[in-house]
Amino acid sequence: MGILDIFKSENSKPKTALKRKKETEKFLKSINVPFIEHLPMIEEENEVRIRKPAEITKRILVLTYLNYIAEEPDSKIEVIEFLKSNGLWEKVSPDEKLLFKSEELTEQELINISWRSEAIWVLLWAINKVEEIELPIEQVEIMEIVSKLPKFMSNPTEYIKSATIRPTSEILDFSDLTYRIHWATRNAELNNEKSLEFHPSIVMERHYAINWVTFYEEEWDDISTDT
Structure with a gap:
C-alpha cells in the first residue's frame, strides 16, 4: 500500500483544501511528525492547473538524459543531437542547456543533477508509470x-503518447503531504534535531517536482519550494 491510499475517499465530490490539510495533519500526527496549523492550505481542486501528461513525460526524458551525460560526458554531443531530432531540446530549460553544453561540470553540479532522480520518480508517478x-x-x-x-x-513518440495523468485529487494529496513534510524537515534542520527519518534532499526534489506539475511557476528553472 502506498502512503496516499490512506487519503482516498469514496466520496465523489472534490475534497476541499481545508479537508486535505486536516487529513495530512492527522496522518503526520499518527507517525509523530511535527506540523504547524497555520501553514497555509494549497490550491483548491477546482482551481489548480495540472500540466499535461505529454509535457511531464518530456520533462522526465530531459532530466534522464541530463543525468546520463553527467555520468557519460563523452556522449554529450550525441545526446544533444538526439534531443534535437526528437523535439526535446526545446523542452530543455535555459539552466539545463548550460549544463548540457558545459565543458566540465563542477562537483556540485554533478550532485545536483544526481538528486534530480528523485524528481524523475515523482514525475513518473504523476503520469502513472x-x-x-x-x-x-x-x-x-x-x-x-x-x-x-x-x-x-530510441524514438520516444509512443512512450509520450502512452502517458496518462493521475487524478487531480491524488496529485494534490501528494502535494499537500510533501509541502508539510518539507516544513518538518526544514524545522528539524534549523533546530538541529535528528528525530525525523525523512531525507531532506529527497523531500526537496519531490517538492520541486510536484510544484512544477501544479504550475507553482510556469518554468522549470523558476520553481521554488516555499514552506
Whole structure:
C-alpha cells in the first residue's frame, strides 16, 4: 500500500483544501511528525492547473538524459543531437542547456543533477508509470527508474503518447503531504534535531517536482519550494 491510499475517499465530490490539510495533519500526527496549523492550505481542486501528461513525460526524458551525460560526458554531443531530432531540446530549460553544453561540470553540479532522480520518480508517478509512492526515506534505485523509461536513445513518440495523468485529487494529496513534510524537515534542520527519518534532499526534489506539475511557476528553472 502506498502512503496516499490512506487519503482516498469514496466520496465523489472534490475534497476541499481545508479537508486535505486536516487529513495530512492527522496522518503526520499518527507517525509523530511535527506540523504547524497555520501553514497555509494549497490550491483548491477546482482551481489548480495540472500540466499535461505529454509535457511531464518530456520533462522526465530531459532530466534522464541530463543525468546520463553527467555520468557519460563523452556522449554529450550525441545526446544533444538526439534531443534535437526528437523535439526535446526545446523542452530543455535555459539552466539545463548550460549544463548540457558545459565543458566540465563542477562537483556540485554533478550532485545536483544526481538528486534530480528523485524528481524523475515523482514525475513518473504523476503520469502513472509508477504505481505507488512511499515516504521520502530511501533513495530510488536508478535501475527502477530505467525500467519505467523507453529504450535508451530510441524514438520516444509512443512512450509520450502512452502517458496518462493521475487524478487531480491524488496529485494534490501528494502535494499537500510533501509541502508539510518539507516544513518538518526544514524545522528539524534549523533546530538541529535528528528525530525525523525523512531525507531532506529527497523531500526537496519531490517538492520541486510536484510544484512544477501544479504550475507553482510556469518554468522549470523558476520553481521554488516555499514552506
